[in-house]
Amino acid sequence: MNADVVVIGAGIVGAACARALARAGLSVVVLDRDAPASATSARGEGNLLVSDKAPGPELDLALLAADHWPRLAAELADELGSFPDLEYDRKGGLVVATTAEGAAPLRAFARSQAEAGVETEHLSAADALSLEPHLNPEVTAAVHYPQDAQLQPVVATEALLASARLAGARVLAHREALGLVRDAARRITGVRTASETIGTSAVVVAAGPWSGAVTESFGARLPVRPRRGMVLVTARMAPRVFHKVYDGDYVGATQSAEADLQTSSVVESTPGGTVLIGSSRERIGFDDRLRVAVLAQLARRALRLFPFLAATPVIRAYGGFRPYVPDHLPVIGEDPRHPGLWYATGHEGAGIGLAGVTGDLLCAQLIGTAPAIDPTAFLPSRPSLAARPRTDNTQPGGSA
Template sequence: MKEKRTEVAVIGGGIVGCAVAYYISKLGYEVTIIEKNELASGTSSHCDGNILAIDKDPGFDSQMALKSQKLIGQLVKELPMEFEYRQPGSILVCETEEEMGAAERWVKSQQEAGLPFRMLDQSDLRYESKYLADDLLGGLECGSDSTVNPYLLTYALYEGAKQLGASLMKQTSVKNMSYDNENYTIETDRGVITANQVVNCGGVWAPEMGEMLDLKIPIYPRKGHILVSSRQVPVSPRKVMEFGYLMSKFGGERKVDEDIVKYGVALVFEPTQSQNFLLGSSREFVGFSTDVDWDVVKSVARRCMRFYPKLKDMNLLRAYAGLRPWTADNLPIVSDVKQYPGYYVAAGHEGDGIGLAAITGKVIAEMISNQSTSIDLEPLRYDRFEKEGVQL
């Protein structure tokens, strides 16, 4: 078997893994990405391109998102490839007076935290898009929100890392891993890799990598569907979600029909640079299946038509489903692991992997190089679940 030596092995070639590789390479480390398929072949190519603060809890969560947004803006200038970056802001729309009241409280708390939020009324929505339903009462806006092509950003991050000396082993499956109190030995189907440090960026497969060292990583696959339209007239100029999306994301109660609740469906509308749009979304725990469920697709389409009634006259190209790496507290694991010096986990971002990839990559690089981190990592620690009674 071939043997390879590297300073840092990054397991997983999705957007988080490539961001980690880029920021570590910037510090002069020798980095090897190990990917079992192709770059961005998993969750990173089965999602939309949100870089959002609008749907984050006020406080640590929203501040982390804001820092990542600023880093993405810097990457536009740093990386050797374009990745369809735009910063039009995004909005949440409200159906009821109850939602409007909750939105006002949400906006106030975000404004107090220094984020660019503001309320919208019915006239604002009419100005936003003539295709939005007339009975919507208003909503809210976050002006810092942006969007990217996640596939292109993944490749741009890798190309940036490659120019700094990083290497990629694709079509390479990790079969086993061991630690001898000094180095990690990673056995793959293409040879053995030894590394001083390992970063587990496996997403929904991060637990499988952890088991090789008898680590329990509490990340679970949460399936989501996205519908893709053909090129249409411009429907809305930027990201639009329903306020109920927050309730769907965090498990709150909603006044919607049974199937919408069952499949975790909420409006997500995202225009793309190529003049079509994406529609979502759904949230289900159904194991590792990525088969398209047409009952879910129908529920997503029906929910989207409630907010954009004229969608019924527009054409769809396709539908697809992907897996989001979910944790019980809706925050990722970005952490060292005390049992194994030099072993880090950067996974569990669920639907925020695109938006939080940059800050994740930066803080992992800061930890590896023993620098002060850009954000407080206590809420993202691996061992936090043990404190909450989850056996690791």
């Protein structure tokens, strides 16, 4: 079997890359050692956010994605017809401060985002309660972000893969990439699996938090490490949360480089009537054991936003691993030390929202067309990705 490009990972970022490359006329094979959309893409909340990003390259990419996702969702619906609904909903986000000390920083952060092109609306407590009637009335500041949206990430991943197949891509589940094949000049000529070698000159690593382990097995090095997160899910109820609502502490948690546990309050409803409660972040390798103390912190913080949740049953909890990079920017582009080896990874909690534009940006670089945004800040050659000592237990597990 031969292909112009082999994509490693059938999560939402790998699916978006496969779709973009196949639609550009390249032959594409996608490999995943598990089932598609079974790892990180199945363990998130489906957020498409601009509200949590500071001015800079990632926010620029998120603003591009905010305009891109409605078009992409419509294209997929047209292509796939009766395919399950992506549940795309531009419901907006509401960020609040719950202390007097948190009010001014929240407002200042929102002003800096507005200067970078984000739609923001500063609200009084009464205005916030008009959007979220069950919100704690003692909030000290609130900002509404109309561009924030949500979708069902597993359905979105499967839809992108279905579209890629229509364009000729082959998706091989339960097929692990074991290593690269190179010629005498060290050029990539194939990818080895347990059953065959797939001839190719271009390999895209889109294995999420397992990307660091995959690249090491290929003789390369990329500082992508797992960052664990957990979510509580309530029983179904009549709609009582209408936006993505979170405490301003969430932004600091997403941008922190600390390995220790950090929690912040994030609450939102799903179309099915459940409420998702997050979020936590900690770098503990691929340890997936249930941590009741973390769940208790999530519950306590959620009550600061929505006191009514005290009487709401929790029916389950789940966790997953985000692909963490020390400088908090995704890695999109070719490894200059290993020509033919490409990366589309490191999005941490923003992979669902940034998947579509990541696929397009990767494809534009690979085929040599003009990208929609300057890729420089995301390239593997950036100085902030210089080799670092390993600090996490990175024994691989899950999809790659």
